[in-house]
Amino acid sequence: MTTTAAAPTVRHLRQVLLWPLRLIAPHDGPFAREPWRALREPGTEPSPWREVIDEFDGAAGTFHERHYNEFVTFLPYVQRFLYGDGRAQRAAGGGSPMRVFRRGDVAAVRVAAWPGDEPLRLDIVHVDLYFFLDVDVVLLNLEVSAADLPLNVAQELLYRFGRGYPAGWDANGLPLHSLALVEWLGRDGQVLAASDARDREAFLLHVSEHRAPRISAHWAWLMRPLVSHHSAEPGLLRFRQIEYYRMPMMAYLALDEPRGLSRADLVRLGLVTGAGEADAALPYGEQHLSDFEARFCYDRFWHGGGAAPDTRYLCCGHALVVIGRADSTFFGCRDRGVLAQFRHQHFMLFLIAHFQKAALLMFSDRLSDALRRLDITRPDSIRQFKRAIRSCFEVFLRFTHRYWFHEISEQAQVRALFQMCVRHLEIDPLYEEVKQRIAEMNDYLDADSLRRQANTVVRLTVVTIFGLIGTVTTGFLGMNLLAEADAPLGRRLTIFAVTFVATMLLTAYTINKSKGLSDFLDALSDERMSFWTRMKIFAAIWRPGPRD
Numbered sequence: 001m002t003t004t005a006a007a008p009t010v011r012h013l014r015q016v017l018l019w020p021l022r023l024i025a026p027h028d029g030p031f032a033r034e035p036w037r038a039l040r041e042p043g044t045e046p047s048p049w050r051e052v053i054d055e056f057d058g059a060a061g062t063f064h065e066r067h068y069n070e071f072v073t074f075l076p077y078v079q080r081f082l083y084g085d086g087r088a089q090r091a092a093g094g095g096s097p098m099r100v101f102r103r104g105d106v107a108a109v110r111v112a113a114w115p116g117d118e119p120l121r122l123d124i125v126h127v128d129l130y131f132f133l134d135v136d137v138v139l140l141n142l143e144v145s146a147a148d149l150p151l152n153v154a155q156e157l158l159y160r161f162g163r164g165y166p167a168g169w170d171a172n173g174l175p176l177h178s179l180a181l182v183e184w185l186g187r188d189g190q191v192l193a194a195s196d197a198r199d200r201e202a203f204l205l206h207v208s209e210h211r212a213p214r215i216s217a218h219w220a221w222l223m224r225p226l227v228s229h230h231s232a233e234p235g236l237l238r239f240r241q242i243e244y245y246r247m248p249m250m251a252y253l254a255l256d257e258p259r260g261l262s263r264a265d266l267v268r269l270g271l272v273t274g275a276g277e278a279d280a281a282l283p284y285g286e287q288h289l290s291d292f293e294a295r296f297c298y299d300r301f302w303h304g305g306g307a308a309p310d311t312r313y314l315c316c317g318h319a320l321v322v323i324g325r326a327d328s329t330f331f332g333c334r335d336r337g338v339l340a341q342f343r344h345q346h347f348m349l350f351l352i353a354h355f356q357k358a359a360l361l362m363f364s365d366r367l368s369d370a371l372r373r374l375d376i377t378r379p380d381s382i383r384q385f386k387r388a389i390r391s392c393f394e395v396f397l398r399f400t401h402r403y404w405f406h407e408i409s410e411q412a413q414v415r416a417l418f419q420m421c422v423r424h425l426e427i428d429p430l431y432e433e434v435k436q437r438i439a440e441m442n443d444y445l446d447a448d449s450l451r452r453q454a455n456t457v458v459r460l461t462v463v464t465i466f467g468l469i470g471t472v473t474t475g476f477l478g479m480n481l482l483a484e485a486d487a488p489l490g491r492r493l494t495i496f497a498v499t500f501v502a503t504m505l506l507t508a509y510t511i512n513k514s515k516g517l518s519d520f521l522d523a524l525s526d527e528r529m530s531f532w533t534r535m536k537i538f539a540a541i542w543r544p545g546p547r548d
Helices: 035-040 065-073 076-083 087-094 151-160 200-210 217-223 263-271 292-296 338-343 345-373 379-403 412-425 427-478 489-512 514-525 531-542
Strands: 009-024 098-103 108-112 120-132 135-150 181-185 191-194 238-241 249-255 312-315 319-325
Touching: 009 120, 009 151, 009 338, 009 345, 035 098, 035 120, 065 338, 065 345, 120 151, 120 345, 135 151, 135 217, 135 345, 135 379, 151 249, 151 263, 181 217, 191 217, 249 338, 249 345, 263 292, 263 312, 263 319, 312 412, 319 338, 319 345, 338 345, 345 379, 345 412, 345 427, 379 427, 412 427
Parallel strands: 249 319
Antiparallel strands: 009 135, 009 238, 009 249, 098 120, 108 120, 108 181, 120 135, 181 191, 312 319
16 A cells, blocks of 8 residues: 555544345244354354343443443434343343344454555454344444554555455456455464455356355455355355445544545545545546535534544445544543444444345345246245245334334434435435335235135135025925935935035036136126127137136
8 A cells, every 4th residue: 555755644543344234044943033043053163253142231341331321322212222121131032133243263454455565454343243133134344443544545445445346357457446455364363364356267257157246255254154145155144245345334533633634535535435646636526526515524523622623524324434633532532532432322323224224125135036936827936925025024014113213312413423324325215115115015915815805705606606596496395306215325325426426526617617607697687788698608608718
């Protein structure tokens, strides 16, 4: 990563990646509603993920003031979603519907933007997986930190790190918009996994064969034992992409003079466009960026006073970036200051927004899958389609009442940032679209069920009417056509069997022709029809061909 002497220095950098994925979990068995239980199952390789039982358990040394501040930030219904009802109610189903798993074997990551650059080591703060009850979505959360980086290096890192796979390759075979080197490092400094973004043929072959992108090797390794849905590797839990290949990102930058940044630098940070040239030209046209400050900046603290002077928030939905003064004690405080808010309150609002969007895209994906598998010529396919739509409708109702919020906090800053995320991600229109699609599917199933019931009533009515003719005819004045009451038992049983079979065949034939017979009965009741028209309709009963 090249640097320039004039580049401002980022004294402290935090980057948080949040990767939403659709979870392909078994629809039967113990993992249907609680897929995270599969991580506890014994397998061929031990899972590195361990559940974070409860950071709010109140044990000595684990519950800090920053956790308390995070909790009281949110409204009560959001608190129940994020934290549940406490330890006493966990066993009775009162725990949080969100479960967190963490792995501790990865200590750092070594990265380089271009071949030949000196690698940069980033410390890994934590690596988490977020699961949700009843919703087939999993979110990978990775937080890294670094110190004393030139601004252009930090901009390139924010832009290139966090891509699930390369967007393409240049003429020299280098991956576009991605880091040239990514290596996960263990506690002893050993390389655990490395990126294979330069292996162009492997990515091309995978897309050609599966019509789905190939996840880079270092991300695939980090997700294990979860495996890509199109991978040949075995795994109880599988995932596939449902959003853009760039992972949503949060960033915290502490600088010596935040107000010394040019407008071009702020635009590049807010829209995450990477580093520019030394002459600081805007990354896009001036007309396109004319309302940048109004749309993407939260400037309540962008002034020289207050506990954290010159603090600015930049939000484009895909990214949430905060910049401030490195010499401000409150801005860098890990317990009460802006850094603590960034890692707790702001991370949670960012997670909620992107979880909601991912869940809605997952529902849309499930509807598409159900329609793709539907074959109207196969009754078993129709039954599976109905079950899939009913299940999606039920899960969507639970999602709406458990996870769907328009307001998450009464604190002005948190509320404003959440609304900025929601607006830029266009979550509300997406919710209405998915809700309408699911309602239309459910209405179709209800209408189809009513149609089938109506057809059944028509058939039963026709059979009853024509059966009534025979019943009245043979039962008139108790008349018996065959006086076999005193016949031997064997003869009576034979007559009963023959009559039973004939009646069954006649009833089945009447049901088979019930639609035509129903049309004939309608014609008989229509006084406007002539005799010959009615006879044509009667003759059409035995005419081959489909009927409406």
